[in-house]
Amino acid sequence: MKEATLRQILVVTDGCSNTGMSPVAAAALAREQGITVNVIGVIDKSEMGEKGEREIREIAEAGGGLCDIVYPQQLAQTVQMLTRKAMTRTIHQVVNKELKEILGDSGIEELAPDKRVQVAGMVDELGEKSSLNVVMLVDTSGSMKPKLSAVQQAIHDFSISLHSRSGKSRMAVGSFPGKHKYLDIRIPWTDKVEQAHQLTSDLTMSGITPTGPAIVEAIALFEQDKLPSSLQERYRDEAENDDMNGSLRDHVF
Amino acid sequence: MSSKAVTPDLPKHFQGKWNRRSYHVLRELGRGANGTVYLVSQDGVRRAVKVGAEGMDILMEVNVLKSIQQGRDSKVGPLLCDVDDLVVNGKPCTFYAMEYLEGEQLDRYIQKEGEEWVPVMIVQLLARLDVLHRHGYIFGDLKPENIMVSRTDKTVRLIDFGGVTKLGNAVRQFTEEYDRAFWHAGDRRAEIGYDLFSAAVMMVRLTVGKERWKSSQSGPRHTGLLCDIIRKSDSLYPYRVPLLKAFHGKFATAQEMRAELLAVLRERTVEKPQKKASAAAGKAGGGISGLFVASLLLLAGTLYYAWFM
Numbered sequence: 001m002k003e004a005t006l007r008q009i010l011v012v013t014d015g016c017s018n019t020g021m022s023p024v025a026a027a028a029l030a031r032e033q034g035i036t037v038n039v040i041g042v043i044d045k046s047e048m049g050e051k052g053e054r055e056i057r058e059i060a061e062a063g064g065g066l067c068d069i070v071y072p073q074q075l076a077q078t079v080q081m082l083t084r085k086a087m088t089r090t091i092h093q094v095v096n097k098e099l100k101e102i103l104g105d106s107g108i109e110e111l112a113p114d115k116r117v118q119v120a121g122m123v124d125e126l127g128e129k130s131s132l133n134v135v136m137l138v139d140t141s142g143s144m145k146p147k148l149s150a151v152q153q154a155i156h157d158f159s160i161s162l163h164s165r166s167g168k169s170r171m172a173v174g175s176f177p178g179k180h181k182y183l184d185i186r187i188p189w190t191d192k193v194e195q196a197h198q199l200t201s202d203l204t205m206s207g208i209t210p211t212g213p214a215i216v217e218a219i220a221l222f223e224q225d226k227l228p229s230s231l232q233e234r235y236r237d238e239a240e241n242d243d244m245n246g247s248l249r250d251h252v253f
Numbered sequence: 254m255s256s257k258a259v260t261p262d263l264p265k266h267f268q269g270k271w272n273r274r275s276y277h278v279l280r281e282l283g284r285g286a287n288g289t290v291y292l293v294s295q296d297g298v299r300r301a302v303k304v305g306a307e308g309m310d311i312l313m314e315v316n317v318l319k320s321i322q323q324g325r326d327s328k329v330g331p332l333l334c335d336v337d338d339l340v341v342n343g344k345p346c347t348f349y350a351m352e353y354l355e356g357e358q359l360d361r362y363i364q365k366e367g368e369e370w371v372p373v374m375i376v377q378l379l380a381r382l383d384v385l386h387r388h389g390y391i392f393g394d395l396k397p398e399n400i401m402v403s404r405t406d407k408t409v410r411l412i413d414f415g416g417v418t419k420l421g422n423a424v425r426q427f428t429e430e431y432d433r434a435f436w437h438a439g440d441r442r443a444e445i446g447y448d449l450f451s452a453a454v455m456m457v458r459l460t461v462g463k464e465r466w467k468s469s470q471s472g473p474r475h476t477g478l479l480c481d482i483i484r485k486s487d488s489l490y491p492y493r494v495p496l497l498k499a500f501h502g503k504f505a506t507a508q509e510m511r512a513e514l515l516a517v518l519r520e521r522t523v524e525k526p527q528k529k530a531s532a533a534a535g536k537a538g539g540g541i542s543g544l545f546v547a548s549l550l551l552l553a554g555t556l557y558y559a560w561f562m
Binding site for chain 1: 419
């Protein structure tokens with residue numbers, strides 16, 4: 001448990017996917033590989049349709065994560081909170097499983113509240129100290145355009161939150177749809193996002209929202225994560241030479 | 254699963270699984286990020302009960318409430334009365350019961366009673382924070398909504414301990430308006446300075462009122478914006494030095510900031526009557542009596558403080 005790395009995908013979207021594989025199935029696939037999927041729906045004045053809301057909920061459920069629907073102003077704090085809560089949850093599940101093995105059938109729920117308070121303190125500490133890798137997937141289909149400056153702010157802000165943790169944390173940012181593929185890598189794995197980074201420049205605005213395929217490609221980003229450091233360096237270089245776009249597309253698909 | 258609003262509806266009556274105490278639900282008091290708080294009656298005594306979907310989050314709050322109650326300085330927040338489980342729709346749910354604090358949210362209180370109460374309340378708040386800090390925690394999510402002015406003795410109490418973070422860890426929960434990182438004045442590591450920054454922003458926000466505050470919120474944020482507001486406000490200007498020091502993390506303890514605010518406040522209370530003549534047009538009376546009450550309260554507060562420290 002000491003060296004545990006928590007892996008999360010965070011989807012920021014404002015509507016329904018309409019292209020490719022079901023995002024719910026993609027989220028289930030991620031969870032299968034130990035990656036939690038969280039979803040944030042961003043809405044303007046207009047409400048998110050019932051269908052969109054349901055999809056967001058289903059993605060998070062299948063991905064073992066959490067979801068929320070917020071206005072652009074609340075985005076930054078929601079990103080941090082969802083990430084932290086999902087982390088606590090994952091660790092809780094792991095601790096619970098281990099406890100079950102030690103105690104037999106009963107897990108944390110069967111402990112008296114006094115004892116559980118102590119477990120909670122431990123879970124909190126583990127959450128603070130463990131490594132965390134997060135891929136943020138930003139929906140950049142046409143309707144998201146007015147919300148992108150808030151998203152950009154939230155990305156930078158999230159980087160500060162990660163930086164403030166005791167454990168190692170890294171993040172990567174992708175946008176979907178990409179120029180030629182479903183997902184473009186906007187920011188490769190990094191432990192600090194500079195404020196100057198412009199998400200809005202060089203964007204393809206389009207009507208398609210390939211949420212499912214984007215999640216599948218994001219899963220691949222975590223595999224890259226596992227490469228030996230020498231190879232990782234090569235990936236990073238290529239990503240930069242390639243104008244931070246599509247570092248994955250040639251290698252994965 | 255959603256991150257909030259998933260608190261299941263409580264049955265009208267329920268009994269704790271372990272300690273077997275019975276509760277009768279009276280009404281909902283409010284919702285926090287971790288759960289919902291209800292007003293209940295337990296054997297005829299009114300209590301507040303917090304229930305949340307994620308048991309771990311609730312238990313972490315219990316952890317903090319417990320550790321700050323080990324001393325005599327329990328005035329920081331509500332007293333913890335019970336921790337237990339209840340079953341809602343066949344699912345076990347963790348809850349805790351605490352002392353019911355009757356009072357008003359700080360911003361509503363100021364709106365009703367006048368902005369001259371702001372420094373008085375902030376000074377009180379800093380004394381509470383100091384206690385929390387000395388136990389090794391920061392409050393984190395400091396905002397008017399999480400501060401209560403008690404009805405009977407007009408003292409400030411902190412409620413909602415969901416953001417309370419161990420010194421050195423990453424702040425668990427925050428609200429952008431009062432968040433140091435969002436104002437580009439530092440990161441989100443739990444330090445005493447993080448709380449003091451929020452306290453200073455809150456002092457500005459409470460003094461200028463909602464409208465003025467909202468209009469300053471557009472565009473990129475930096476503490477320069479806050480300084481502009483302070484410069485233009487007659488009520489804030491005298492406090493510019495301690496406020497700026499808080500923005501820039503120059504105070505080592507809440508106690509230090511408290512002492513500096515207090516010094517300004519005392520000075521102001523003394524010289525206000527002469528100044529009143531020139532500024533009389535703007536304000537409709539009541540200021541002096543208010544300030545008199547304020548200074549009495551402060552004296553009481555200082556005595557209380559001196560007594561326990």
